[in-house]
Amino acid sequence: MTSGSPPTAESGDTRRRILDAALDLASTTGLRKYSMEQIARTAKIGRATLYLYFNGREALIAALVEAELARYFADIQSVIDRYQDTDDRLVHGFAAAYRGLHHHPAFTTVLRVNPELLVPYLIADNSTAMELARAFVYSAVREGELPDDVRAQFAEHVARAIHSFILIPGGVLELDSVDGPENYARRFLLPVRRALSGDR
CATH class of the missing domain: 1.10.10.60 (Homeodomain-like)
Structure with missing residues (x-):
């Protein structure tokens, strides 16, 4: 209160x-x-x-966005925690992140009707969503698998990919097919992680 x-x-x-x-x-x-x-x-x-x-209305909107982001990332973390292997954690974590936003009724409506209200939370400098996205990707890659600075850079790379796919939908990557997000992660994210770790 x-x-x-x-x-x-x-x-x-x-x-x-x-x-x-x-x-x-x-x-x-x-x-x-x-x-x-x-x-x-x-x-x-x-x-x-x-x-x-x-x-007021602005305080309510801020609280709503904060609550939904917390719930969203808790759901993603629960998916990541089901897996031990880093590749599985990345693939299924990415898929959960993409689907969680892509199928979120309120998010998709607001993105269509008045997307400017989401800017402070999604794409502004140090936005809450970007910080949380980096954190979940960072947690998916276990400590020691990448140098800390590279791990942080990879986390930002994946977080920005998720944001771009949600904010600019469509294209030829078929992310909305049955296994689309998983296929994308295996083809494009895992090779990057392996190259960064020297595991080719």
């Missing part, structure tokens, strides 16, 4: 309901048109209660 009081189970539940309501509306209308009144109605709370948690 914006009052600074410690969170309780009830306050956490209300906050989650507010964010879920915002997510539902973003999935259908994007982020430009909805109002705080609409969020309150959808969450079945009073407008005054809504403002106890978020002091």
